[in-house]
Amino acid sequence: MQNAKDVIAKIIKEKEEVGGVKQLYFIGCGGSYAAFYPAKSFMEKEAKTIRTALYSSNEFVHSLPNALGENSIVAVVSHKGNTPESIEAARVAREAGATVIGLTWLLDSELTRHCDYVLTYTFGDDKDIAGEKTIAGLLIAVETLQQTEGYSNYEAFMDGVSKIDHIVKKACMQVAKRAQVFADSHKDDTVIYTMGSGASWGSAYLESICIFMEMQWINSACIHSGEFFHGPFEITDKEIPFVVQVAEGSTRALDERALKFLHTYGKRVEVLDAKEMGLSTIDASVVDYFNHSLFNNVYPVYNKALAEVRQHPLTTRRYMWKVAY
Numbered sequence: 001m002q003n004a005k006d007v008i009a010k011i012i013k014e015k016e017e018v019g020g021v022k023q024l025y026f027i028g029c030g031g032s033y034a035a036f037y038p039a040k041s042f043m044e045k046e047a048k049t050i051r052t053a054l055y056s057s058n059e060f061v062h063s064l065p066n067a068l069g070e071n072s073i074v075a076v077v078s079h080k081g082n083t084p085e086s087i088e089a090a091r092v093a094r095e096a097g098a099t100v101i102g103l104t105w106l107l108d109s110e111l112t113r114h115c116d117y118v119l120t121y122t123f124g125d126d127k128d129i130a131g132e133k134t135i136a137g138l139l140i141a142v143e144t145l146q147q148t149e150g151y152s153n154y155e156a157f158m159d160g161v162s163k164i165d166h167i168v169k170k171a172c173m174q175v176a177k178r179a180q181v182f183a184d185s186h187k188d189d190t191v192i193y194t195m196g197s198g199a200s201w202g203s204a205y206l207e208s209i210c211i212f213m214e215m216q217w218i219n220s221a222c223i224h225s226g227e228f229f230h231g232p233f234e235i236t237d238k239e240i241p242f243v244v245q246v247a248e249g250s251t252r253a254l255d256e257r258a259l260k261f262l263h264t265y266g267k268r269v270e271v272l273d274a275k276e277m278g279l280s281t282i283d284a285s286v287v288d289y290f291n292h293s294l295f296n297n298v299y300p301v302y303n304k305a306l307a308e309v310r311q312h313p314l315t316t317r318r319y320m321w322k323v324a325y
Contacts, residue, residue, distance in 0.1 A: 037202025057085035072098035081109020171277035183305035198251030200291030249288035
């Protein structure tokens with residue numbers, strides 16, 4: 001089985017004669033789009049010369065970046081490798097001369113036919129968090145940086161990878177009772193907002209669009225903690241429910257500021273605090289990039305409890321996979 005380190009090494013070698021790697025683009029839809037958010041954030045903050053961007057697949061197809069070409073690596077993720085927009089994104093990226101890495105759980109899929117390299121990840125109730133989609137995407141970014149510019153915190157990051165599975169699984173047990181209380185008190189809500197910041201914003205986004213809206217048919221919006229005071233805070237009252245991610249790392253101050261306001265003027269606030277759940281055992285220089293994996297794997301404890309008390313299974317759909325769209 002190929003791994004990110006070896007794949008990136010091969011790509012860098014291949015691109016030597018054309019001037020090296022100059023762009024790293026991440027592409028996906030829905031939960032897969034969100035899973036790439038930490039990788040995008042990592043490259044934005046840590047890289048000095050490599051341009052990066054995160055695209056929803058169909059936007060990429062219809063609005064290709066002018067820089068796309070033989071100096072580009074394009075990472076495309078689709079869980080089962082059958083997302084039409086992501087398949088087309090891989091095809092057009094390859095056609096433009098980019099090297100395409102497909103990230104998928106199912107290796108025998110349509111997506112892989114349009115990729116130069118394919119990586120997979122763990123999935124399911126017994127998955128190894130260190131091998132799941134988000135970390136797999138992060139490793140593409142980390143290895144690209146390490147093998148081009150160099151990354152001074154590489155060893156600290158890999159140490160974080162070695163710790164994340166234990167941290168997440170302990171946190172899931174820690175929130176079990178709180179999740180049931182949340183489910184009982186929110187079962188009749190018609191709207192729930194999520195809030196987050198930094199590299200963990202994608203997990204708040206995923207919970208909003210893929211769980212509350214898609215799987216529970218509850219109106220929702222994901223609010224960036226830094227943007228809360230520039231409009232959204234006006235809807236705050238004692239009845240409106242919020243789920244607030246308080247990240248560990250560089251953007252924690254943004255989340256704490258928003259939370260302080262909500263505790264003053266709101267009432268129904270569910271707090272997921274990464275520090276409280278043990279993420280601070282990962283080195284401060286890299287901890288930002290592990291928040292998503294923590295939050296995104298704690299959320300299912302809440303989601304299962306909410307679905308059960310609402311008698312609305314997470315597999316229920318009205319339109320997805322049922323009608324033409």
